[in-house]
Amino acid sequence: MPKREQLQDDYLESRLIRRRLVLSAIFIVILLSLVLGRLYVLQIVEHEHFSTLSDSNRVRIKALPPTRGLIFDRHGVVMADNLPAYRLEIVREQVEDLDNTLLQLRQYVEYSDQDLKRFKQSLKRRRPFESIPLRLNLNDGEVARLAVNLHRFEGVEINARLTRNYPQGAHAVHALGYVGRIDERDLGEVDGVEYAGTTHIGKLGLEKFYEHELHGTVGVQHVEVNANGRTLRVLNESPPVQGNNLHLTIDSSLQKVAEEAFGNSSGAVVAIDPNNGEILALVSMPIFNPNLFVNGISFIKYNELRDSHQRPLFNRALSGQYPPGSTTKPFYGLAGLESAFAKKEEEIHCVGYYKLPNEERRYRDWKKQGHGPVNLTDAITQSCDVYFYDLAFRLGIDLMSSFLGEFGYGIETGVDSTGERKGILPSREWKRGHDGMPWFPGETLITGIGQGYLLVTPLQLANSIAAFSVRGTRYQPHLVKSVEKVPEYNRIEIASRVAGRYELKREHNWEHVHKAMINVVHGLRGTARGINQGLQYKVAGKTGTAQVFEVAQDEEYDEETVLEKLRDHALFVSYAPADDPQIAVAVIVENGGSGSAVAAPIARRIMDAYLLE
Amino acid sequence: MNQALDSDTTSITRRVLDALRLDPVLLSLVIVLALFGSMVLYSASGSDQAVVIRQLTRIIFALLLLVAAANIPLRMIRKISIWLYLAGVAMLIAVMFYGEVGKGAQRWLSLGFIRFQPSEILKLAVPMIVATYLANRVLPVGLKELVVSSVLVAVPVLLIARQPDLGTAILVGSAGFFVLFLAGVRWRVMISLGVLLSLMAPLLWKFALHDYQRKRIATLLDPESDPLGSGYHIIQSKIAIGSGGVYGKGWLNGTQSQLDFIPERSTDFIFSVFGEEFGFFGSIVLILIYVAIIFRGLYIAANSTENFGRLLAGAFSLTFFVYLFVNTGMVAGMLPVVGVPLPLISYGGTSMVTLMMGFGLIMSIRSAKRFMV
Numbered sequence: 001m002p003k004r005e006q007l008q009d010d011y012l013e014s015r016l017i018r019r020r021l022v023l024s025a026i027f028i029v030i031l032l033s034l035v036l037g038r039l040y041v042l043q044i045v046e047h048e049h050f051s052t053l054s055d056s057n058r059v060r061i062k063a064l065p066p067t068r069g070l071i072f073d074r075h076g077v078v079m080a081d082n083l084p085a086y087r088l089e090i091v092r093e094q095v096e097d098l099d100n101t102l103l104q105l106r107q108y109v110e111y112s113d114q115d116l117k118r119f120k121q122s123l124k125r126r127r128p129f130e131s132i133p134l135r136l137n138l139n140d141g142e143v144a145r146l147a148v149n150l151h152r153f154e155g156v157e158i159n160a161r162l163t164r165n166y167p168q169g170a171h172a173v174h175a176l177g178y179v180g181r182i183d184e185r186d187l188g189e190v191d192g193v194e195y196a197g198t199t200h201i202g203k204l205g206l207e208k209f210y211e212h213e214l215h216g217t218v219g220v221q222h223v224e225v226n227a228n229g230r231t232l233r234v235l236n237e238s239p240p241v242q243g244n245n246l247h248l249t250i251d252s253s254l255q256k257v258a259e260e261a262f263g264n265s266s267g268a269v270v271a272i273d274p275n276n277g278e279i280l281a282l283v284s285m286p287i288f289n290p291n292l293f294v295n296g297i298s299f300i301k302y303n304e305l306r307d308s309h310q311r312p313l314f315n316r317a318l319s320g321q322y323p324p325g326s327t328t329k330p331f332y333g334l335a336g337l338e339s340a341f342a343k344k345e346e347e348i349h350c351v352g353y354y355k356l357p358n359e360e361r362r363y364r365d366w367k368k369q370g371h372g373p374v375n376l377t378d379a380i381t382q383s384c385d386v387y388f389y390d391l392a393f394r395l396g397i398d399l400m401s402s403f404l405g406e407f408g409y410g411i412e413t414g415v416d417s418t419g420e421r422k423g424i425l426p427s428r429e430w431k432r433g434h435d436g437m438p439w440f441p442g443e444t445l446i447t448g449i450g451q452g453y454l455l456v457t458p459l460q461l462a463n464s465i466a467a468f469s470v471r472g473t474r475y476q477p478h479l480v481k482s483v484e485k486v487p488e489y490n491r492i493e494i495a496s497r498v499a500g501r502y503e504l505k506r507e508h509n510w511e512h513v514h515k516a517m518i519n520v521v522h523g524l525r526g527t528a529r530g531i532n533q534g535l536q537y538k539v540a541g542k543t544g545t546a547q548v549f550e551v552a553q554d555e556e557y558d559e560e561t562v563l564e565k566l567r568d569h570a571l572f573v574s575y576a577p578a579d580d581p582q583i584a585v586a587v588i589v590e591n592g593g594s595g596s597a598v599a600a601p602i603a604r605r606i607m608d609a610y611l612l613e
Numbered sequence: 614m615n616q617a618l619d620s621d622t623t624s625i626t627r628r629v630l631d632a633l634r635l636d637p638v639l640l641s642l643v644i645v646l647a648l649f650g651s652m653v654l655y656s657a658s659g660s661d662q663a664v665v666i667r668q669l670t671r672i673i674f675a676l677l678l679l680v681a682a683a684n685i686p687l688r689m690i691r692k693i694s695i696w697l698y699l700a701g702v703a704m705l706i707a708v709m710f711y712g713e714v715g716k717g718a719q720r721w722l723s724l725g726f727i728r729f730q731p732s733e734i735l736k737l738a739v740p741m742i743v744a745t746y747l748a749n750r751v752l753p754v755g756l757k758e759l760v761v762s763s764v765l766v767a768v769p770v771l772l773i774a775r776q777p778d779l780g781t782a783i784l785v786g787s788a789g790f791f792v793l794f795l796a797g798v799r800w801r802v803m804i805s806l807g808v809l810l811s812l813m814a815p816l817l818w819k820f821a822l823h824d825y826q827r828k829r830i831a832t833l834l835d836p837e838s839d840p841l842g843s844g845y846h847i848i849q850s851k852i853a854i855g856s857g858g859v860y861g862k863g864w865l866n867g868t869q870s871q872l873d874f875i876p877e878r879s880t881d882f883i884f885s886v887f888g889e890e891f892g893f894f895g896s897i898v899l900i901l902i903y904v905a906i907i908f909r910g911l912y913i914a915a916n917s918t919e920n921f922g923r924l925l926a927g928a929f930s931l932t933f934f935v936y937l938f939v940n941t942g943m944v945a946g947m948l949p950v951v952g953v954p955l956p957l958i959s960y961g962g963t964s965m966v967t968l969m970m971g972f973g974l975i976m977s978i979r980s981a982k983r984f985m986v
Contacts, residue, residue, distance in 0.1 A: 010920075013752040016797045017923045018915050024794075024927070025911055028934050032900055035938065038945045042855040043893040050855025054868060054889075061845070 177205015392448025682973025
């Protein structure tokens, strides 16, 4: 027996418990009387009222889907709107034999197995007497054929609904994203009530990121119907509220210039206003027509897009990760000056390769015969690799890694879209986590010319050069300039956010590298001097070439013989006007060869369009 | 001759029931209710025989468990309560990490061949452990006992509430509370706790409830404000019940029910089908059957010879009442929509099994008396 502080008195205790039991019984009687009282009110007192409601049961509640908000570019050009489109819809409750009806309808209108599958899925989660779409986007012929025969099909309706439309087709598709039919996965994420009448939802990009702004508020309609369920009249209605409009930072015409400049190549361009982080153009090539996705793309079309070797569905600007190559050199140069590991006029003798002390391996310069004696300015202007092998050796990976981090390498920019990746900023720690190996000195060297593990997205590349151009202030890049609230139609500006700021130790360190970058374009031996003809403003830039595959120690790299797929990526980063930057541009042309020949001219066309027109 | 046969059969039934340690009154009431429930379910499911057969199978399975539970000696019940409780809490924690998500909440634990809700175990284990703990203490309970018991109750309740499963949390919480209540927690303690809770209510409203739960309570106050969402349940349920009138529209004749206007009509909202088809009169009869079951349980509790039996049987009976009250209150639009089934009638196996095992334990308490004296 457990010990007791006091002797238990069974008589007293059982009396206590019994008292409580009786008390509970009384409570139970009282509470159940309340329930019965409530039932009395419902079933006896208000019986007439509910009986009328139930008997005729004429009143149906319908959800009215809101119209999706519009999207404009920074100058008011429409990028996404809504068009009326006819849909074939079926009210399950009014159809006697659904399978037969579906079979019969096939005579007048085609629908795919996919349509049918989706229809059956929607059937399962409909509310009573809701009309479920079978086919979207009927053409005039189909509407006419159906309309004539509609009287034969009880419960089949043709309804006109507003559907998302991208008036410019493929233009700017990777900046906008697109909407598609709501599927099972989306349903888990949205509020069932708000989406009661909605059939489409943002799937990618802006359309997805700003879904909560664009969608709007659902409306409700109480309608009176006859015995067959046909609507007789609307009793009352609270109309839906259109979604908010978006005004983008994108300049549609600039975007178009960039898209055209690419021709048939694959790649990406991002142009940013370095003073506030507004994205002026965000291009990933090739592009595709998002209107295909709005009403459900066919398997054949989709497979065609998916399997194309140029991968048009892949948003390179945000999700593509590339070695930045020599475009990192200005950053390392600045890091060298700021940390005093490099001196402005100190010269290195470039013989075409570099060797680590006590190591046989040769780290090669892109110029086989070498650049001769070069200082920092020369090394940036001519993109000398040996200078930067040596600088990297002195800086060490820790300093290099943290310095690039200051300019946004290795972290997401936080852009207001979906699918952004963060690239790779290698460090000792990263490598341990990556493959458990220690960091090797040779890896520091190739990181020093932007190769090796280092990867960036085009957006990161543009944002880092934008931050550089304004002496270290890095904004969070964004695509939306303002949200226009409906129905008041007042615009709420999206404030620019500073994502990070690098404090320069000495301003003239930055000036020095900045001048070297101007030399890249305007200098006699600059790697991008090819674009300076007739240039009406000053450009600071840096070319880059990203190796796709490695050349063995004693092999030659011959552009002609290498398959296009394995050819180097061409890169160019730049800002202009150099002394008062208004635009920063990063260009990557996949398998384009050298940055100077392919990427730089695209950047020039964009800057011309933005600054001169 | 006939009379003799009659008395013979009665005595045979009696002897069988005695041998199985079953209470004839409670058992027959429960069976009547469950069978009556299957009839309502047949109507609610749109005359789906498969559903009813499945439900009947569950009833038989649950009755077997009832018989098994009735034959566990009280000593054993007290001994296993701690293990059952610990296992239940452990599984709740496991659900948090490995549970399967169904209908927006993480409640299910899968053992490969069977999926079940660990929270159901706690409906039995919580009152069992609190009753075990308090049975050997001097009553009315002191402060220390109060604190220990409250912790024993609060841990699983909070775990269940954050799944989120408000309905089960309420049931488990009240089961634990009733043991304490019967054990004689002083009125002033209860009143001050009540005041404290109502003062905390605004905070709970803000931080403890999920959006959808807040919405349901707001909807209760003004169902018209959300006719497309949860307000729809309440509006349609009220129309169904109200249109039933005095005698109802008759079995299988409820238009609201048959035309699919009532959501969840074979599970949580089955009472609206019942109210529509059997009317106010039927509702009174149904509630009287429930009251008879509850009072039989309270009677067994009052006549038990030891505190453990009194507390446990009393708490089970009162929890059964909570099921009934919360469900009918919700369907009649008096209480917010929380997932509490109508006991022994709603479609579904888990609550059926737990309830029947509870009744089995009550019967075990009843027979313990006679073996002791």
